[in-house]
Amino acid sequence: MRLLLVEDTQDLAVVLLKHLRQSGHTVDHAPTLKLAGGLWSSEKDAYDLIILDIELPDGLGTSLLKEVRASDVAVGVLVLTARSQIEDKVYLLDVGADDYLTKPFSLDELDARLRAVKRRHISKPVVTQSVGPLSYDPTNRTVWIGSDQLQLRSQELKLFESLIDSNGWSASKEYLFDRLYGLDQDASANAIEVHVSRLRGKLVDHGLEIEAVRGYGYRLRYRLDE
Incomplete structure (x- = not known):
């Protein structure tokens, strides 16, 4: 998933970024309400889920939450809060949070809440995608050749997902870079x-190739489709 993490506590943000990226997510990080608002305004259609701290140095995260819910974008919002009073939690849910986590929390609980929020925002049945002999299961994020699973590293899997989601059309290098690294990760220009x-x-022996589109990007195709 492409996530927006809004968290100002540096130590916690570092832990969350490392964990989420190791779990295969692409994460943009905003430590302030102003930066989070800017990212949301420019990238709102790209995000699958927002992890939102409430107490930020330049305001309350609920103002961004209200802005998100006033838009026509269906995105999950998981709120992080140090407030433990029932009335505070009820208020957060009433203004649009899908769920909340009270600090401190475990990473296992974070993962479980993220999965639950994601399920609530699935608007259509998940369909296995196929190209040539390969099939992709988006629910479990696995790639199969017949009954054998193709083993892909985290970034290889995100690249494959981005290409197969393009449905045979070309994907720009900028789009692929954002899907793999987000906006605040350092990576060289030739990382893609x-x-x-x-x-x-890993694909060539199965009749698939990643074709370079000069001056633009790449597309995934099955050679026997020609």
Whole structure:
């Protein structure tokens, strides 16, 4: 998933970013309400879920929550709060939070809440996607060749997902970079090429290739479709 993490406590943000990225998510981080609002305004259609702290140095996260719910974008919002009073939790749910976590919390509980929020925002049945002999299960994020699972590293899997989601159309390098790294991760300009090369090596024996579209990006195709 593409996540927006709004959290100003540096130590907690570092732990969450590391955990979420190791879990295969692409995460943008905003430590202030102003930065979070800017990211939401410019990237709102890209986010699957927002993890939102309430107490921020320049305001309350509930103002962003209200802005999100006033838009026509269906995105999950998981609130992080140090407030434990029932009336505070009821208020957060009433203004649009899908769920909340009271600090401190475990990473296992965070993962479970994220899965629950994601399920609530699935608006249509999840369909297995296929290209040539490969099939992709988006629920479990697994790639199969017949009954054998194709083993992909985290970034290779995100690249494959981005390409197969393009349905045979070309995906720009900028789009792929955002899907793999988000907006606040440092990565070199040729990082995409490295992952494309590795993924190509795992697909070529199955009749699939990642075709370079000059001056634009890449597309996934099955050679026998020609």
